Amino acid sequence: MFVEGRMSNNEECKEMKRTKSDEWEVVEWCNLPGDLLSRIASYLELIDFLSFRSVCKEWLIPPSEYNPSCRELWFLLYGEGSQCSFLKLGSQSPNSERLYTVNFPELDGATCLASYLGWLLLVQEGAMFFFCPFSRAKIDLPDCPFTDLSEHVAAFSADPTCQDCVVVVVSRKSEVELELHLLRRGNKEWHKHCHRCVRSTLNTVSGAAFSEEKFQFLDADDGLVTFNADGKSSKSWANYRIVNHGSSKDVETLEYHVRKNMFGVLNIGQRLGFRGGEDDVVSISICGTMILGIQWLHILRNDSVILSETIVPDQQHVALARQIKGVWIQPRYVQVPPGLTW
Structure with a gap:
């Protein structure tokens, strides 16, 4: 016998299941x-x-x-309209390498001067801006202070959303002088600095990084020039020569390794599908980056600066080559508050 209006345990259980089932049936994917x-x-x-x-x-x-783990390495191929290719290098796990085709209108007609912390520093028709390709976040900078981009390399000290971020762009003004343009967040104008530096000290600038509170510029011949942007030192510039570790006593040590010719070392052309046929001849201008060490990739296990480089075909195919661009990047998904300005 049961008290009127009450259900048995079995009946209550059935009712609960029915109610739960009904609830799941009406839940939509968007909810x-x-x-x-x-x-x-x-x-x-x-x-x-x-x-x-x-x-x-x-x-x-x-x-x-x-x-997403920033301890990955991606290669972005761009320079032919807005359609770009994204290559994610494979890790130790099987089938982890991926090649994507992505549409980036922001890269149409643009040139990358720096890649760091998942951000690209781009110049496009005289405008300069930060762009995160993974989230499409964009931060505009004051107008670019130069028009020629023949030997320009840039670096920035922190995430562009940080209040103390500093951007520098360095180029060779002449055979005996470097020219550097500097912009601090919050400023509306670039400030120019010059440094007497012959090519035997620093040849074509191929890499840049912010390390040990200084901007550091490298060439492919083991030259290194540093610039202290804090304005407190009486000597802002310093010249060095990079030597093998242990070859000299009492030398300063870099906090990163310098990596050259990584496009060929990692067989990026083959991974992108370039086979070398007449329809496949390319000339690629590649922007380097500073990366956090990647444990599964032996050559990049330590923090490293990957130098910029230019890949050109053999002489008989130069006239046929497509002119495209590339950039190394480590992935980050970042967004900026609406209306954020530099």
Whole structure:
């Protein structure tokens, strides 16, 4: 016997199951709980995550809830309109290498001067701006103070959203002088600095980094010139020669390794599908980067500066070559507050 109006345990259990089943039947994909969306996103590759966020506005989970490992290395090929190729180098896990085709209108007609912390510093028709290709975040800078881009390399000291970020662009003004343009966040004008430096001291600048509180500029011949931007030192510039570790006593040590010719060392052309046929002849101008060490990649296991380089075909194919550009980048998904200005 049961009291009127009460159900048996079995009846109550059935009712609970029916109610739960009904609830799941009416839940739409766009209304999935936020913690479940974050968990799904955590299993996605970076490019898949970007597609995931574009499904509907309810799936625009905060980027702070998705943290792709920056201990990866990607190569971005651009320079032919807005269509670009993204190569994610494979890791120790099988089938982890990926090649994507992505549309970036921001890169149409642009040239990359620096790559660091997932950000690119770009110049496009006289305008200069930061761009994060993984999140499409963009930060405009004051107008570019130069028009020629023949030997320009840049570096910045911190994430562009940081209040104390400093940007420098260095180039060779003449055979005996370097010219540097500097911009601090919050300033509207670039400041110019010059340094007497012959090519035997520093040839074509092929790399730049911010390390040990100084901007450091390198060539492919082991030359190194540093610039102290804090304005407190009476001697802002210093010249060095990089030597093998242990070959001299009482020498200063760099906090990073210098890596040259990485396009060939890592067989990037083959990985991108370039086979060397007449329809496949390219000339590639590549922007280097400073990266955090990648444990699975022996040659880049330590923090490193990858130097810029230019890949040209043999002499008989130069006239046929497509002129394209590339840049090394480590992935970060970052967004900036609406209306953020430099």
